[in-house]
Amino acid sequence: MFESLKAFPTDPILGISAAYAADASTDKVDVGVGVYRDETGQTPVMKAVRLATARVAAAETTKSYLPTSGNAGFNRAITELVLGLSHPAVVEGRAVTLQTPGGCGALRLAADLVHLVAPLSPVALSAPTWPNHPALLGGAGLTTVAYPYYDAVSRTLRFDAMLAFLETLPPGAVLLLQPSCHNPTGADLAPAQWEELIALVKRRSLLPLLDLAYQGLGEGLEADVHWLRRMTAEVPECLVTVSCSKNFGLYRERTGAVIYVGRSPVETQAVHTNLMMLARRMYSMPPDHGAALVATIWADAELRAAWQQELDGMRERLARLRRELATALAASLPGQEYSFIAAQRGMFSLLGLAPGVVEALRRDHHVYCAPDSRINIAGLSGIGIERLVAALVRLT
């Protein structure tokens, strides 16, 4: 049956890991793959996660299935973390959270929900965006279109062009936005731009799909969801997808959620049951382990404080590395403008390099960034900055 299938090319970003692992150089620098790394190059198990793991293992009495909606304590924790308990939709019973296998599972479930009622609704994705967005949303049968977002050469947001494009979308079109730490650009909208965007979304009756994968790594846990909370409070309907991969370091535990905010408790309940139906068709029920860890951390004041402290440290380290890289580049490449790196947020920035330069970085300097010249700031340490800057001095 499958003899007609041709080998599918490796995901270019995952391919970087393989190329990096195969490189025998002792000077190599990996700023390609999108996972947090500490000073030693490790993607650490957070302390609170380690403590919660021991508690969960000791308290666990069964490995029986979770319900399709997932771990109830986790869903409560995510609602509080993302929307906050005083959010009008939470107070009025118009919000529901359903655990999913990671943020990817949440995106796919959200796309399936849209496809169920409006299969012809386009989904507008920023140009550029995380390469898995078109795959996940298009894979659910939706058509994706790209709205102007960021110019990698001038390193600026294309906000006017973005608004002009969004004005052309039909009512009911889905607008995917990243509330903070935009992947791959690191460039987030300014407050006045969010205000304008919310007004446009309401006027044009677009359905926002807010993809939250980096809460806590931009400005802080609350600040990173400020505009998400405003948007979800002001529009009649909204979907939010949440990933705990980065902020809890739970990548392989596949821990995420989809949140629906609707007009009424009745409508929200109907959406909830349909989300469960769609989940049942796809994977039945999510894995428990990561969700149990988040629920345990959230419910315990000491663990929660330890988690927040470590997350604050990760965010501060990213901001410091950004400043150090921008300063080092300014000193070594005086004619070029790299101050944008310090102004941006989260794990990524786009260097705006031509494909040939990206290739030469890898081939001649053992510096591995993504094909679009996205760098993972967390992959840099002091020595990594030196190597990246020295290579750019040679190549640009």
Ligand SMILES: Cc1ncc(COP(=O)(O)O)c(C=O)c1O
């Ligand atoms: C923008 C964005 N959304 C969603 C995800 C999904 O994350 P996961 O499926 O690992 O929870 C990621 C992961 O890199 C991401 O960068």
